[in-house]
Amino acid sequence: MELQAVLMAAGGGSRMPDLTYNTPKPMLPVGNKPLMWYPLNLLERVGFEEVIVITTKEVHKMMSTDPKMKDVKMKLDVVCIQEDGDMGTADALRHIQQKIKTDVLVVSCDLITDVALHEVVDLFRAHNATLAMLMSKAHEFTDTVPGQKGKKKTAEQRDFVGVDQSGKRLLFMANEADLEDGLSIRKSIMRKHPRMHIKTGLEDAHLYCLKKAVVDFLADNKSISSIRGELVPYLVRKQFSKTTNSPKIKDDAEDQNQKTIDELLISSRDEPLLQLAQERSCWNDHRGDMSEAYHGGKLRCYVHIIDQGLCYRVNTLAAYIEANRLAPKLFEEPAVHPSAVISERCQMGSDSIIGALCQVADKTSIKRSTIGNSTTVKEKVKVTNSIIMHGVTIEEGCNIQGCVICSNAVIGRGADLKYCLVGSGQQIEPEGEDQISFIHIMQCSNDKPVCFRIVRKHRLVSSY
Amino acid sequence: TKEEKQRLRKEKKHQKKIKEKKDDKEEKPVGAASQPPTQPSQKGDLAPAPAPVPVPASETPALADKPAKSKADLKAERRARQESERASKQGKKGDVGQPVPTSKPKAPPSELQPVVKRLPEHVQVDNPDVLKKLAKKLERQQIPLRSDYGYKVSLFSHLHQYSRKAPLTQQLGIPSTVIHPAIVRLGLQYSQGIVAGSNARSVALLHAFKQVIRDYTTPPNEELSRDLVNKLKPYISFLNQCRPLSASMGNAIKYIKKEISNIPSQCKEEEAKSKLLSCIECYINEKIILAAKAIAKYSIEKISDGDVILVYGCSSLVNHILCEAFEKKRKFRVIVVDSRPRLEGREALRRLVQRGISCTYVLISAVSYILPEVSKVFLGAHALLANGYVMSRVGTSQIALVAKAFNVPVLVCCETYKFCERVQTDSFVSNELDDPDELIVTRKGKTQLEHWQEVPSLGLLNLVYDVTPPDFVDLVITDLGMIPCTSVPVVLRVKNVDQ
Numbered sequence: 001m002e003l004q005a006v007l008m009a010a011g012g013g014s015r016m017p018d019l020t021y022n023t024p025k026p027m028l029p030v031g032n033k034p035l036m037w038y039p040l041n042l043l044e045r046v047g048f049e050e051v052i053v054i055t056t057k058e059v060h061k062m063m064s065t066d067p068k069m070k071d072v073k074m075k076l077d078v079v080c081i082q083e084d085g086d087m088g089t090a091d092a093l094r095h096i097q098q099k100i101k102t103d104v105l106v107v108s109c110d111l112i113t114d115v116a117l118h119e120v121v122d123l124f125r126a127h128n129a130t131l132a133m134l135m136s137k138a139h140e141f142t143d144t145v146p147g148q149k150g151k152k153k154t155a156e157q158r159d160f161v162g163v164d165q166s167g168k169r170l171l172f173m174a175n176e177a178d179l180e181d182g183l184s185i186r187k188s189i190m191r192k193h194p195r196m197h198i199k200t201g202l203e204d205a206h207l208y209c210l211k212k213a214v215v216d217f218l219a220d221n222k223s224i225s226s227i228r229g230e231l232v233p234y235l236v237r238k239q240f241s242k243t244t245n246s247p248k249i250k251d252d253a254e255d256q257n258q259k260t261i262d263e264l265l266i267s268s269r270d271e272p273l274l275q276l277a278q279e280r281s282c283w284n285d286h287r288g289d290m291s292e293a294y295h296g297g298k299l300r301c302y303v304h305i306i307d308q309g310l311c312y313r314v315n316t317l318a319a320y321i322e323a324n325r326l327a328p329k330l331f332e333e334p335a336v337h338p339s340a341v342i343s344e345r346c347q348m349g350s351d352s353i354i355g356a357l358c359q360v361a362d363k364t365s366i367k368r369s370t371i372g373n374s375t376t377v378k379e380k381v382k383v384t385n386s387i388i389m390h391g392v393t394i395e396e397g398c399n400i401q402g403c404v405i406c407s408n409a410v411i412g413r414g415a416d417l418k419y420c421l422v423g424s425g426q427q428i429e430p431e432g433e434d435q436i437s438f439i440h441i442m443q444c445s446n447d448k449p450v451c452f453r454i455v456r457k458h459r460l461v462s463s464y
Numbered sequence: 465t466k467e468e469k470q471r472l473r474k475e476k477k478h479q480k481k482i483k484e485k486k487d488d489k490e491e492k493p494v495g496a497a498s499q500p501p502t503q504p505s506q507k508g509d510l511a512p513a514p515a516p517v518p519v520p521a522s523e524t525p526a527l528a529d530k531p532a533k534s535k536a537d538l539k540a541e542r543r544a545r546q547e548s549e550r551a552s553k554q555g556k557k558g559d560v561g562q563p564v565p566t567s568k569p570k571a572p573p574s575e576l577q578p579v580v581k582r583l584p585e586h587v588q589v590d591n592p593d594v595l596k597k598l599a600k601k602l603e604r605q606q607i608p609l610r611s612d613y614g615y616k617v618s619l620f621s622h623l624h625q626y627s628r629k630a631p632l633t634q635q636l637g638i639p640s641t642v643i644h645p646a647i648v649r650l651g652l653q654y655s656q657g658i659v660a661g662s663n664a665r666s667v668a669l670l671h672a673f674k675q676v677i678r679d680y681t682t683p684p685n686e687e688l689s690r691d692l693v694n695k696l697k698p699y700i701s702f703l704n705q706c707r708p709l710s711a712s713m714g715n716a717i718k719y720i721k722k723e724i725s726n727i728p729s730q731c732k733e734e735e736a737k738s739k740l741l742s743c744i745e746c747y748i749n750e751k752i753i754l755a756a757k758a759i760a761k762y763s764i765e766k767i768s769d770g771d772v773i774l775v776y777g778c779s780s781l782v783n784h785i786l787c788e789a790f791e792k793k794r795k796f797r798v799i800v801v802d803s804r805p806r807l808e809g810r811e812a813l814r815r816l817v818q819r820g821i822s823c824t825y826v827l828i829s830a831v832s833y834i835l836p837e838v839s840k841v842f843l844g845a846h847a848l849l850a851n852g853y854v855m856s857r858v859g860t861s862q863i864a865l866v867a868k869a870f871n872v873p874v875l876v877c878c879e880t881y882k883f884c885e886r887v888q889t890d891s892f893v894s895n896e897l898d899d900p901d902e903l904i905v906t907r908k909g910k911t912q913l914e915h916w917q918e919v920p921s922l923g924l925l926n927l928v929y930d931v932t933p934p935d936f937v938d939l940v941i942t943d944l945g946m947i948p949c950t951s952v953p954v955v956l957r958v959k960n961v962d963q
Contacts, residue, residue: 002645003638047637105638118633125633125645126652273671273748281664282778282808283657290818 779844
């Protein structure tokens, strides 16, 4: 077997607490499919037959009941870990080390992409790389996000990614948070790769191909807990550090039993034959200096950067909304689920999706929206640009624009919601005779709606 | 030719001896009318095939006279009659048309019929039937078909032309189950040019085969000797799709297949596998590593102090020889000739300069300017064909031609495992077309040939190999010694007899 796929679905979704405090992130509906369905579908399309899914018990329970998950034909080997734990992704890999028999392909559950996966894996295969990852140009989300006051916050901590001239070899990776004064690059890198392109507008897709030796290395080095945060920068740095040539020298102080990653990589069989083939081959990955291919280094990290095409990581609210609009375009599925009951005098735009068992009454208008399963929409409702999850009831006369309404919420009669985020199971009072035009509702974790402002026609009426 | 005439005489003598022995047992043969006509045709024909056959035919009129015959005699009579008929047919053929000189002389006379050789499918790409057959074969083996790319120059439209940007792995599933991962990796490395060069490709192939053999388990009710060979066939097709196989790889594959089929059926799996692995190790050691050492030893005799040696491209063997000669304290300098689009000479330059050899670097367009300085030319070979032609990187024949014009000795270094039974006199029939987009170059931000596909009358040709006639090659240095180019068929024959 060549590669084993591992899906990391235990993440918390810490950057969108409003959505995830009730539904765990892997099961958030995107285009009426659970979020983790997308990477599983990607793996299935490419040809994987088995996936190891690392997740929590809660998600596991929800997975078994969800109808869409039953569409997944691959064999899912679910490994449950503690929910509260500070288990990072690397810790999770260490946890399943016994199951890993070959090289691994680690995917995050919040990745929605249509990239040709063979590009990443080809880099991994052809250059016998230790790490191959996927990055894409970061997207600017243009839609107004409910719950955000005014302009967007200043850009989050950037990632500095250094690649060589061909754009494939990963030379440098650091996060702005780790750099105090400035960017310092080791001389050994500059000597070997005098031309380096440093990019800041890239987003990591959290898709990694790792050699089996790396998993074994993780098993020995328990201090590494996150793949993205610690392991990847460590491997990228280690490409250029001096290798210990003589295996006899062992540092007494530290790790007598722990092997360095170099030793693990070198200890493959038939190494002399591979060396011979490389020596006799008239190929070199760089030119201009006197060293052989790859500068004689055994540890190599590669990255595939995509400019065009869909690649989203759904970890913020803005990304979630964007994904909901674009994800259905990945698949050609009927916009309206066959079991939905839609009355004839309903105006439905072509880019809306209606889920299963919905009931949409007369004189409604649904444009650019996603309506989840088992939702009831009564008469004279206008829904524009919104995401409505499962089990929601929208009473008559509502006007919903740019909102995200989580599952099992009830929107009372005549409510007028613009750019709101309504939490799970909440109830919006029927407005009836009152003429309140704008309502901003924010959820916090103790399940009570807290209104920050009620503004009528751009004038502050009252706030509590 | 002289050789053939000598052989004819030997065989005639041999046949005469047999005839005399038979005559001792029987009556003296009456000189038959059939004798004289067959004999002049025998001398007139240059074709070795029909010649010795008429000799036993001359026995038949002798045998026909005897009344009482034993079973053995009847058999011999029947056989002789058949052979005489065959000979008369061939005599007619030989008189009428130009006899095709068969490159491989066949020792036993009964196998002297011209063997019908089918054209290999990789040189019949413009024939839709052949393509259909190939597609069917690949489908059966579950290997995707790689489609040709771009406009092909009409003279070479019978060859495949693939694009580097469309690797075969696009159509394969990612955890490849049909093809062993080591072979997928190897195919990728071939198609991207990471493993290039005849020796490197063979070593990498054998390394991948070692992994395949290690991971192999015999299915129940199957024999390892037959099943493993069947397992290897789709892998070889896959590698062929990624990049056409080289002659050295072909010979290595033949060797492995022979070793596998020679495994006795009562051998246990573990034993058989370890035997195969050690065979592979042995092959690499003998044919590549030790051969390189032997060739270096012979070549060093030919390198004298003060020499100016010209090399072309990056041949691992020639580089090895030069490094060894430098170690043995010979004083010489090297001129490295390079050509686009591969520019492999840069890598050769790097390796030589790293050792401390003083080098000059020129492009092939300057070869006639630099040749007056040169005292010897060392060339590497991709394969040595059975008629003495040298198949090597495109540009080699150019260099050999110019060197001949300047009376500079040309020495070709080649291991015997690259000797091939193919015969070729031109570079058109069987060659390899590389990606035409490799010829496109961007200078100062401008790419002139960017839209070459839109110009209907423009075709880009990126040839990989060419053949050099033996007249331009003065010496071939092999691990068996230093031989002239025309002795290649002898070496091939010796190899066949050994095996």
